[in-house]
Amino acid sequence: xxxxxxxxxxxxxxxxxxxxxxxxxxxxxxxxxxxxxxxxxxxxxxxxxxxxxxxxxxxxxxxxxxxxxxxxxxxxxxxxxxxxxxxxxxxxxxxxxxxxxxxxxxxxxxxxxxxxxxxxxxxxxxxxxxxxxxxxxxxxxxxxxxxxxxxxxxxxxxxxxxxxxxxxxxxxxxxxxxxxxxxxxxxxxxxxxxxxxxxxxxxxxxxxxxxxxxxxxxxxxxxxxxxxxxxxxxxxxxxxxxxxxxxxxxxxxxxxxx
Numbered sequence: 001x002x003x004x005x006x007x008x009x010x011x012x013x014x015x016x017x018x019x020x021x022x023x024x025x026x027x028x029x030x031x032x033x034x035x036x037x038x039x040x041x042x043x044x045x046x047x048x049x050x051x052x053x054x055x056x057x058x059x060x061x062x063x064x065x066x067x068x069x070x071x072x073x074x075x076x077x078x079x080x081x082x083x084x085x086x087x088x089x090x091x092x093x094x095x096x097x098x099x100x101x102x103x104x105x106x107x108x109x110x111x112x113x114x115x116x117x118x119x120x121x122x123x124x125x126x127x128x129x130x131x132x133x134x135x136x137x138x139x140x141x142x143x144x145x146x147x148x149x150x151x152x153x154x155x156x157x158x159x160x161x162x163x164x165x166x167x168x169x170x171x172x173x174x175x176x177x178x179x180x181x182x183x184x185x186x187x188x189x190x191x192x193x194x195x196x197x198x199x200x201x202x203x204x205x206x207x208x209x210x211x212x213x214x215x216x217x218x219x220x221x222x223x224x225x226x227x228x229x230x231x232x233x234x235x236x237x238x239x240x241x242x243x244x245x246x247x248x249x250x251x252x253x254x255x256x257x258x
Contacts, residue, residue, distance in 0.1 A: 003107075004103070007107035007110075012110070015112050015113070022112070026115050026116040027116060029117050030120055031116075033117045033120045034120060036185065037062065037124065040055075040059075040188055040189075050193055051190065053189075053190055056128050056132045056133070059132070060125075060144075060216070061213075062128075062187075062189075064121075064216075065151065065183075066184065066187075067122070067151075068148050068150075068154075068155060068211070069151075069184040070114050070121060071118070071148070072151075072153070072154075073111065074111050074115070074118070076106055076155075076156045077109040078108040079105055079106065079159035080180075082163035083163075083166040085105070085108070089255065102243075102246070134219050134220060140219050143219055144219065146215065146232040147212065147232055150211045150232035150233060150235055150236055151208075153239060154208065155184075157239045157243075158183070160239075160242045160243065160246050161176065165249070167250065168252070187212055190212070191209045207234075207235040210231045211235050214228045
């Protein structure tokens with residue numbers, strides 16, 4: 001843990017060497033997410049609700065998804081830029097160091113400019129939590145925390161899968177952005193609005209709905225079963241095949257010779 005903290009401090013210090021650039025990148029991330037938020041607001045100002053969800057309830061969903069993605073993207077940036085590590089030969093040095101490979105890749109790159117999205121998600125939470133109509137008991141507070149924490153781990157798993165494909169292609173496969181950046185964009189609304197087929201796919205194949213849609217139903221009192229509260233934790237099973245696929249790719253790794 002101490003080593004990770006050291007990596008964290010080094011990454012933060014290096015990015016703060018150019019404070020103006022860091023501020024502009026952070027502002028850019030904030031404004032990009034703000035455009036998405038404005039789109040939701042404009043639509044809900046014309047239609048009072050979507051699939052029975054009010055604007056405040058959708059904002060609760062939007063904030064949890066945005067915060068989960070921001071944490072994963074900011075702290076697991078090493079896996080998102082993994083193809084570059086393979087291409088320039090840096091991964092060869094990772095293999096000979098006496099530390100876990102996953103840990104080294106995870107700690108190699110952190111993107112603190114994603115703080116802009118994180119700040120916006122906090123601001124949206126400040127609006128949505130008191131206005132969503134949720135009666136905040138201890139179990140619902142815990143559910144919201146699980147949505148964010150487990151959601152960030154699921155996005156982390158998707159970044160690991162993206163990195164694993166690079167063992168076979170060297171270059172990253174852009175279709176994975178459909179599940180990472182696309183998951184964040186589509187996740188601004190409860191996944192049920194996209195139809196039963198999409199909801200089933202995001203439940204049984206890529207479990208984004210397990211930490212977004214089902215616990216949201218529990219928060220809003222539409223489902224009383226504690227199973228809906230535990231759905232984000234159940235979704236963490238997804239991390240097992242993500243890790244196994246990464247190990248599978250690692251066994252077939254061949255150096256680029258750079």
